[in-house]
Amino acid sequence: MKVIVIGCTHAGTSAVKTILSDHPEAEVKVYERNDNVSFLSCGIALYVGGVVKDPEGLFYSNPQELTAMGADVHMEHDVTDVNIAKKEITVRNLKTDESHTEFYDKLVLTTGSWPIIPPIDGLDLENVQLCKNYNQAQEIFKKKDDKKKIVIVGGGYIGIELVEAFANEGREVTLLDGLDRILNKYLDPEFTDILTDELVNHGVNVHLNEMVKGFYGEDGKVSKVVTSAGEYEADMVIMCVGFRPNTELVKDQVDMLPNGAILVDNYMRTSAPDVFAAGDSCAVNYNPNGGHAYIPLATNAVRMGMLVGKNIAGETLSYRGTQSTSGLHLFGYNIGSTGVNDASAGFFGLETRSVYVEDFYRPEFMPTNEKLYMKLVYEVGTHRIVGGQIMSKYDCTASANTLSVFIQAKMTIEDLALTDFFFQPVYDRPWNYLNILGQAAMAQEQQMAKEEPANA
Numbered sequence: 001m002k003v004i005v006i007g008c009t010h011a012g013t014s015a016v017k018t019i020l021s022d023h024p025e026a027e028v029k030v031y032e033r034n035d036n037v038s039f040l041s042c043g044i045a046l047y048v049g050g051v052v053k054d055p056e057g058l059f060y061s062n063p064q065e066l067t068a069m070g071a072d073v074h075m076e077h078d079v080t081d082v083n084i085a086k087k088e089i090t091v092r093n094l095k096t097d098e099s100h101t102e103f104y105d106k107l108v109l110t111t112g113s114w115p116i117i118p119p120i121d122g123l124d125l126e127n128v129q130l131c132k133n134y135n136q137a138q139e140i141f142k143k144k145d146d147k148k149k150i151v152i153v154g155g156g157y158i159g160i161e162l163v164e165a166f167a168n169e170g171r172e173v174t175l176l177d178g179l180d181r182i183l184n185k186y187l188d189p190e191f192t193d194i195l196t197d198e199l200v201n202h203g204v205n206v207h208l209n210e211m212v213k214g215f216y217g218e219d220g221k222v223s224k225v226v227t228s229a230g231e232y233e234a235d236m237v238i239m240c241v242g243f244r245p246n247t248e249l250v251k252d253q254v255d256m257l258p259n260g261a262i263l264v265d266n267y268m269r270t271s272a273p274d275v276f277a278a279g280d281s282c283a284v285n286y287n288p289n290g291g292h293a294y295i296p297l298a299t300n301a302v303r304m305g306m307l308v309g310k311n312i313a314g315e316t317l318s319y320r321g322t323q324s325t326s327g328l329h330l331f332g333y334n335i336g337s338t339g340v341n342d343a344s345a346g347f348f349g350l351e352t353r354s355v356y357v358e359d360f361y362r363p364e365f366m367p368t369n370e371k372l373y374m375k376l377v378y379e380v381g382t383h384r385i386v387g388g389q390i391m392s393k394y395d396c397t398a399s400a401n402t403l404s405v406f407i408q409a410k411m412t413i414e415d416l417a418l419t420d421f422f423f424q425p426v427y428d429r430p431w432n433y434l435n436i437l438g439q440a441a442m443a444q445e446q447q448m449a450k451e452e453p454a455n456a
Contacts, residue, residue, distance in 0.1 A: 001023065001025070001105050001106060002103070003019055003312060004029050004108065005019075005028065005108040005110060006031055006089070006111055006249070007032060007109070007246070008037040008038070008110065009037065009038060010038065010301035010302050010305065011279025011280070011281075011301040011308070012037070012279070013037050013038045013060075013061045013305065014303075014306045014308075015108050015276075015278060016069075016309075017309070018305070018308070018310060019309040020066075020069045020070050023312065029074065030072065031074050031078075032074070032077065033076065033077065034133060035075050036059065036062070036063075037061055037062060038061040039137075040298065041131075041132055041137070041298075042157075043057075043058040044131055044137045044140070044158070044161075045158065046165070048137070048166070049164070050165075055137065055141075058137075059134075074093075076094040077093055078092045079249060080099065082107070082250050084253045084275055087103050087105070088104070089101070089102060089107070104274075105274065106274050106312055108276045108312075109247070109249075109270070109276065109277040109281055110278050110279045110301075111249065112280045113296045114132065115132050115239060115241070115242070115243055115244075117130070120212055121213075122214050122215025122222065125215050125221060126217075127143060127147070127234075128236075128237045128239070129143075129237065131238050132243070140238065144236065148171055148235055149171070149232075149233050149234050149235045150162075150166045150235065150238070151174045151176060151232055151237045152174070152237075153177075153238070153241055154239065154240035155177035155179070155181075155184075156240060156241075156242060157326070159238075160182060160328070160330060163204055167199075167202050172203075172205070173203070174204070175205065175206050176212060176227060177207075177210070178209070178211045179208065179209070180209050182195060183195065184343060186328075186337040187337055187341065188341045188343060188354075191373060194333075195330060198330065210229045212225060212226070212227050213227055215234075215237060222234055223235075243296050244260065246281055248260075250262070255271040256283075257294060261283040261292075262281055265319075266319040267311040267319070268311055268319065277308075279300070282304065284300050284304075284322045284324075285321040286321065286324070286348070287339075287408050288339045288348060289340075289348040289350055289386075295322065295324045297326060299322075300322050303319075303322075323338045324337075324339065325338040325339075325404040326338075327397040333391055334395045334397050335390070335391045336390050336396065336398075336399060336400025336401075337390075337400060338388050338389075339388060339403070339404070339407045340352070340386050341354075341389060342377065352377050352378060353378060353380055353441075354376060355437070355444050356373075358372065359436055361396065361427075361428060361433055363425050366425055370392050370393045371393075372391070372392045372396060374388075376403075376437050378412070378413050383414060383445065385415075386407060388407075388437075390403075402434060413438050413441035413445070414442060416434060416435065416438030417435055418438070419435065421435060
């Protein structure tokens with residue numbers, strides 16, 4: 001069995017390792033256009049901010065390891081064409097510019113994603129940076145020392161983490177976003193309002209509902225960002241407006257979402273025979289609504305890559321789906337989210353209600369305590385939990401994982417209200433705060449049931 005793997009970051013690395021572990025007889029060829037594999041881009045802000053001193057620690061594998069396992073690894077090779085009907089690919093060696101064509105028995109598409117680059121003027125100016133791979137991270141790190149005014153475009157996870165890293169270094173940071181809230185994919189206003197105030201309190205210039213019109217500069221270097229509402233001086237601009245799947249190679253050859261994300265079944269098979277896909281090039285099978293969603297996260301990628309390896313020769317292990325569970329640390333706040341929120345539930349075709357609770361994580365008699373901000377989103381009628389958000393100065397983020405399990409298992413607000421959690425005053429209360437959140441949802445439903453006859 002000859003397996004060709006195109007792309008080798010998270011999903012590709014995981015797929016190659018699992019294929020070789022489970023099928024040591026397989027001939028596995030890897031083609032990667034970059035000169036490295038397995039870079040954890042979620043650590044870029046930690047590197048830029050000096051928390052991570054050695055960027056080599058942001059890799060968890062390398063071409064030598066994959067070669068030692070039995071893979072035939074070709075770095076700096078770009079696959080320029082895929083013909084699924086003929087089971088062949090065309091590859092160009094980026095060092096020699098030579099091309100060749102070869103055939104496969106099984107094809108694995110782990111081509112990842114690339115930053116969204118809006119069609120605006122001035123993108124070619126020096127110090128206008130993208131932030132995705134190792135080489136881009138290195139470029140930001142090398143250039144940042146003499147930069148005093150940093151503009152971050154995009155208020156998602158990577159953008160917000162970079163804002164914090166540069167603000168902690170004492171630089172003048174401006175955050176621009178075309179939407180009305182930061183982190184809107186993950187959190188509802190009860191949380192983002194607090195976090196936006198926190199950014200402002202740390203000296204960040206936050207400008208929302210502003211579309212970037214262009215970058216302007218002097219002597220080929222960026223010096224100003226112009227938006228729909230103002231102008232901002234900049235020594236460096238970092239674009240963080242999101243990602244798109246890298247799937248042009250197989251356009252019109254496999255089923256995709258409108259944005260180009262490849263659709264896969266529970267065994268990571270595409271709509272084309274003997275073609276598998278995983279990671280940021282794919283849509284995930286999304287448990288809150290039982291459909292598909294584009295959620296480019298490393299956690300999704302490594303799971304999907306492993307499943308490619310498990311199922312490359314036949315149905316062995318089924319995908320459990322995902323809830324889009326994620327975490328963030330921002331200026332002392334620990335934040336976790338999973339599933340849909342109020343803002344996104346309708347997009348996924350769900351009729352939901354939510355309950356928001358502020359409480360403390362442990363008993364009042366303890367000498368110190370921290371406030372918790374919690375929200376639960378559940379389906380109308382079934383009471384099935386489909387989303388949750390939690391935030392505190394106390395590290396409550398593991399509770400997002402707990403809520404993720406509830407969504408995956410299709411459990412209800414009643415299940416959460418009565419689940420057996422341990423009690424120890426150092427850590428929680430006789431009713432764990434997640435129990436309290438579930439009970440608040442139950443109380444809301446009971447109250448609404450009482451009011452229904454009066455509203456009829």
